[in-house]
Amino acid sequence: MNTIIAFILMFGLLVFVHEFGHFIVAKKTGMLVREFAIGFGPKIFSIKKNETLYTIRILPMGGYVRVAGEDPEIIELKAGQHIGLVLNEQEEVKDIIINQKDKYPLAEVIEVSEADLTHDLFIEGSLVGEDDMTRYPVSETANYVMDGTKTQIAPYNRQFASKSKSKRALQLFAGPFMNFVLTAVLFFLLAILQGIPVEEAQIGEVLPDTPASDAGLIEGDVITTIDGKEITTWFDFQTYVALRPNEVMSMTVERNDSVSEVMLTPEAYQVDEQTVGRIGVMRGVEKSWAKAIPYSLSETYYWSKMIITNVAMLISGQFTVDALSGPVGIYDFTDQVVQSGFYSFMTWTAALSVNLGIINLLPLPALDGGRLLFIGLEAVRGKPISQEKEGLVHFIGFALLMLLMIIVTWNDLQRLFF
Incomplete structure (x- = not known):
């Protein structure tokens, strides 16, 4: 159960941060974001806030931010089509009823003669059964209403393609960039919470019942030589020990202001079909903002x-x-x-x-x-x-x-x- 929770949290964090990068730049550059989705496939949760539908979907294989204009608009108005129009206080069309018009008694039902919902934002037509043409201005935030579901129109200035090449490129790059930011933040937190690995061969945690604990090594000890060979880095120390399983070795250890010699024998472990030596210590760390x-x-x-x-x-x-x-x-x-x-x-x-x-x-x-x-x-x-x-x-x-x-x-x- 711990693994399932950890996997869900990890997956959700990675995808959320990536898609948030796309999302926030799209919003800042004036693009209409239709959906912010975590996962693919059927929805298991959704909530609509302002212009955007936020969804969690069943397949944990990624996510997406759906920006207007990236795909062709699904609904378009054609000459001769009967639609219902609901107007706002400014006498602009706020809802375009495509079907089930009987559920909207306040809507004016017209026969469309011409419409432009991308650039000039108007619908022209006549009331059904009449000849007089009326040109209705359309609000930039007007909605198509199909089967009771509202979908906001996308004027050209809100579409992905209307933006400059630099803004579009920035919107696309923002997702991966946020993943790099998350990586840096996580390593920063690790440095603060766990500590930063030191370069010298300094002992960190000493595991119990190991050659290191039996030899009396403690946290903070610094290994300076092994078998007379100078050790200056943790890599030198780790490599020397790994190559000598079951071999008795002499280590020079600095502890505070004193120097001592200890004898120990690395235990043999199998790693990727190779036998390596280990003495049971972790690398030393320091905590520094x-x-x-x-x-x-x-x-x-x-x-x-x-x-x-x-x-x-x-x-x-x-x-x-x-x-x-x-x-x-x-x-x-x-x-x-x-x-x-x-x-x-x-x-x-x-x-x-x-x-x-x-x-x-x-x-x-x-x-x-x-x-x-x-x-x-x-x-x-x-x-x-x-x-x-x-x-x-x-x-x-x-x-x-x-x-x-x-x-x-x-x-x-x-x-x-x-």
């Missing part, structure tokens, strides 16, 4: 660099699809991390967040990077690619990504259960 921000930025950079390297290896064929993990594999590893403690869970969440940011910036259809690529092509060509062609490319890309997700999930299931 001044160093917390540089540490959080350096860790974000480190994980970003590592993930980019792995993506490059995947593209070059050094990794195969079998090496990838989907939701099932992530859940399984989350289970292991949760058992290791809260700080390990925070580190895992930070790593997944930066991974989500980088993957979304790849220039692939349906991803933020793919859509940024189309804006780049627009800048080069001097005109946008048609919405239909771009939509088709993203649809095919999304279908291929879903197919990849199915393959990866199947591989995860085979690894875990077969």
